[in-house]
Amino acid sequence: MNTTEQLLPLMHDFNAVIMIFAVTVMSSYIILAAISTSALKEYFRRNRFVRYNSLLALPDAPSISLIAPAYNEGKTIQENVHSLLSINYNNFNVIVVNDGSKDNSMEVLTKAFDLILSDVAYIDTVPTKMVKGIYVSSNPSYGRLIVVDKENGGKADALNTGINVARNPYVVCIDVDCIMDKDVLLKLAKPFLESSCKRVIATGGVVRIANSCVIKSGKLVSVHAPDNLLARIQVLEYLRAFMLGRMAWAKMDGLLLISGAFGMFDREIVLACGGYNTQTVGEDMELVVRMRRYMIEQKQPYTVQYIPDPLCWTEAPESYKILIKQRSRWTRGTFETLLLHRKIFMNPKYGILGMLSYPYWMLYEYWAPIIEFIGLIITIIFACSGILNWTFFGLLLIFSYIFAVGFSLLAIYVEESTFKRYNTFKDLRKLLLAALIEPIIFHPVTVYAALKGNWEKIKGKNGWGDMTRKGFEKKTI
Amino acid sequence: MYIYFYKALKNTDLTLLFLITGIILFALTGILFLCATLIKRKRKLIKQKKKQVYIEQIEAMLFALIFEQLTIKEVIAQYWAIPKDNLFKKLMIRSVVSLHQNYTGNQKLILEQFYTKSDLSEYSLLKLRSIWWKHKVEGIRDLSALNVTDAIPEIRDALGHNNELVKKEALIGLISLEGITLMNQSEIDQIDIDDWSQSCIIFNMKRKQQTFPEDITYLLKSRNESLVLLAARIIDFFQLYTFYPALLQSGMQLTTVKHQQDLARIKERIKTFISNEYD
Known part of the structure; x- marks a missing residue:
């Protein structure tokens, strides 16, 4: 028996394994999409007639602190803080944490908002890097603003500082460069007012891509599909992830991740859990998992809610270099969180969290790119050995491609049936074209970035890396 | 079952058949979603155009009414003369409610009279009597916003409805009216x-x-x-x-x-x- 004949049964096994993996991934996507669609329907049913402004009449509306860590955001910080201050809500303040920026962020803030040093004492309930000063505005118009200047310690450390400074029972952690919908807090606060038997420990929201949208005075004026192809593809990616994925996990009460760009938390529980973990770059996911573990271990009934409304708009990377950096960081973050909380894996004590959410994330979010890469390597070996079943290989590629395109089309359809934020036929055309191209030019890059993230983890890299922002001012009218 | 599936997948012919079926199925589903999206977009644009025309007509009538350029009788005559569908009525009620919230005194009363004397309050009552909870909520909201006290008994009945949203809306509406x-x-x-x-x-x-x-x-x-x-x-x-x-x-x-x-x-x-x- 020659080598080729020896490899033949191996190839059949390999084909079968690849098929099983592909089919289970696709089935899980379809199931999640079906649950999401039903959850979206339910959300619209419940909120169809809601008058969010009513909450402005309630003096007991949850008091919220918006925490926005800023690092080298000098270009956009003024406009962004203006946007945060103009949010439609009664009981809130904005805490901007300047995380030792090397640029002129602090000067810009001081000048723009007439900041003066406050004599408020800093109590580090969660240990953080040294705080240089807490500033408030001398201008009563900016009475809601608090700026904390501190030594650089990373995003998690900055968020912990903000949580320490906050006095309100709820904190909304956001990226300072995000553009918020003016009703964002009204919508986020609603679940906290409705649930009576379970404590709402966190509410997550949808993050959308703001590239090419028209921003005026820190407010989103009109929404467009990005001109940049990479950013446009990320619109589809976000639509799929937030509307067809997380919505389902929230419905099943198994949501593991609330985006670091936008989430609301019960401050008491965050503090009881020790705040954000500064040792991981996936601090957003890690906190949610830790909070959930804490509630389960304390045997306290709780829930994590999710709002599908597009409330937070962020700038997506427009270059492959920055995209790869971002995605490799996400992989490291996922790996670190899964490793830290390995105890919950298939542990019935943690319910859906341990039995479904964790295994899903491990297999389909963390391992998927690695399996895909291994599959590619084996395919190349088989091709070189001349035993590759080209028909199978070609059909599998087409199968995966058609599924990916179909799934993106479903995401576009769901968006068109629900929030309808992309208004023109031109936008629709742009998104449809992106759906056709994405599996060819975008997916391989994300696989590469995930592998890079693993490699970086093996090498012991822990930092965030720089992510240069273009800033919204370019597109401002 | 898993082993059976695994063995079936090792059968090349079956696997290829499965892949081809999958490709056709996903392609057809994709095309279906694409068509549905395009149809929805087309309908949305048609509705937007229609809305624009309706809003212009509605604003002309209502502003003439509240600024007393025309009497209620004349406006109602204009209203009857216009061919209207449910969208027109919905937009009309929305505008009346919105103006009712923004104005005080006589203008408020004029708007309430217009609402009851035209068929708009009847339309809201029909909604309240509907079996669909969405229509019920809409009906209660409109009738209570425009102070239609005749609707109180029917709104009170809705307090016993099995849908929580209807129940709550009825309570809010009743407190608003009574x-x-x-x-x-x-x-x-x-x-x-x-x-x-x-x-x-x-x-x-x-x-x-x-x-x-x-x-x-x-x-x-x-x-x-x-x-x-x-x-x-x-x-x-x-x-x-x-x-x-x-x-x-x-x-x-x-x-x-x-x-x-x-x-x-x-x-x-x-x-x-x-x-x-x-x-």
Whole structure:
């Protein structure tokens, strides 16, 4: 028996394994999409007639602190803080944490908002890097603003500082460069007012891509599909992830991740859990998992809610270099969180969290790119050995491609049936074209970035890396 | 089953057949979604155009009415002359409600008269009688916003509806039409009024500038804990000073921790307010 004949049964096994993996991934996507669609329907049913402004009449509306860590955001910080201050809500303040920026962020803030040093004492309930000063505005118009200047310690450390400074029972952690919908807090606060038997420990929201949208005075004026192809593809990616994925996990009460760009938390529980973990770059996911573990271990009934409304708009990377950096960081973050909380894996004590959410994330979010890469390597070996079943290989590629395109089309359809934020036929055309191209030019890059993230983890890299922002001012009218 | 599936996949012919079927299926589904999206977009654009035309007609009629360029009779005659569908009626009601909220005095009354004398209030009543909860909620909201007191018995019936949203909307609508005294009635005693509904009730009371009865302290003694909290919030929000002593003494019957905490917060706020007044 020659080598080729020896490899033949191996190839059949390999084909079968690849098929099983592909089919289970696709089935899980379809199931999640079906649950999401039903959850979206339910959300619209419940909120169809809601008058969010009513909450402005309630003096007991949850008091919220918006925490926005800023690092080298000098270009956009003024406009962004203006946007945060103009949010439609009664009981809130904005805490901007300047995380030792090397640029002129602090000067810009001081000048723009007439900041003066406050004599408020800093109590580090969660240990953080040294705080240089807490500033408030001398201008009563900016009475809601608090700026904390501190030594650089990373995003998690900055968020912990903000949580320490906050006095309100709820904190909304956001990226300072995000553009918020003016009703964002009204919508986020609603679940906290409705649930009576379970404590709402966190509410997550949808993050959308703001590239090419028209921003005026820190407010989103009109929404467009990005001109940049990479950013446009990320619109589809976000639509799929937030509307067809997380919505389902929230419905099943198994949501593991609330985006670091936008989430609301019960401050008491965050503090009881020790705040954000500064040792991981996936601090957003890690906190949610830790909070959930804490509630389960304390045997306290709780829930994590999710709002599908597009409330937070962020700038997506427009270059492959920055995209790869971002995605490799996400992989490291996922790996670190899964490793830290390995105890919950298939542990019935943690319910859906341990039995479904964790295994899903491990297999389909963390391992998927690695399996895909291994599959590619084996395919190349088989091709070189001349035993590759080209028909199978070609059909599998087409199968995966058609599924990916179909799934993106479903995401576009769901968006068109629900929030309808992309208004023109031109936008629709742009998104449809992106759906056709994405599996060819975008997916391989994300696989590469995930592998890079693993490699970086093996090498012991822990930092965030720089992510240069273009800033919204370019597109401002 | 897994082994069977695995063995089946090792059969090349079957696998290829599976892949081809999958490709055709996903391609057809994709095309279906694409067509559905395009149709939805097309319909949306047609509806937008239609809406634009309707809004222009509606605004012309309503502004002529509230600025008294035309009488109610003339506007109603204009209204009947226009061929209209449900979208037109919906937009018309929305505009009437919106103007009703923004104007006071005579203009408010004119709008209410126009609503009842045209077939719009009938349209809202039909909605209220519908079997669909969405229509019921819409109907209750419109009728209560435009003070159609004739609809009170039917809205009261909706308090017993099995849909929570209809029940809550009926409660909000009734308080909006009848005032706070409604809360003394036995049917309210069974309804748990969550914080969200309470904020809607207070918001409506404020918007309608409702007056208060001489004594509402009986509400603070209710067995319905959410009602106690609502009464406390009303006293606090509208600064009904005369009820402060009763409010500060209330809440002994509350057993839910959340309600106790919320009431304690309101009392604390009132105590601070009183001490600031005396200082």
